[in-house]
Amino acid sequence: MHDDAVVHVKHPKMGVVVFICNIIWPGFGTVIAGFLAGDEYIVNNLTVGILQFCTAWLLIGWLWSMYTGYKIYEVTRTRSFKQHEAHQIMKKNEGIHAEESDNEKALPAH
Secondary structure, three states: OOHHHOOOOOOHHHHHHHHHHHHHOOOHHHHHHHHHHOHHHHHHHHHHHHHHHHOHHHOHHHHHHHHHHHHHHHHHHHHHHHHHHHHHHHHHHHHHHHHHHHHHHHOOOO
16 A cells, blocks of 8 residues: 555544554544545545455454554654654754844944
8 A cells, every 4th residue: 555545644643543443443443534634535435444344354354454544653653753854944944044134133234
């Protein structure tokens, strides 16, 4: 499963909840992730979640559900980390620009 095909839930803690739900009740976490991700993912994830639940007794659905839950958790965690990292870089750059403008003000005019 490619990372772009996996639903990205907004909050990293919800990625853990989705993963745990998919382990305990196959397909349920996938459905929750679809609702959390927004309108464009609801039908897709509802269909996949129902298929996971219906095939859980064969163990295929349960394994598929656990794998999907893990991928949702992993993508959510990775994207959240990258967003946090980008935010930190942006804050650092803002601080550098503020220092530069303060230094320019402090320099005597020639």
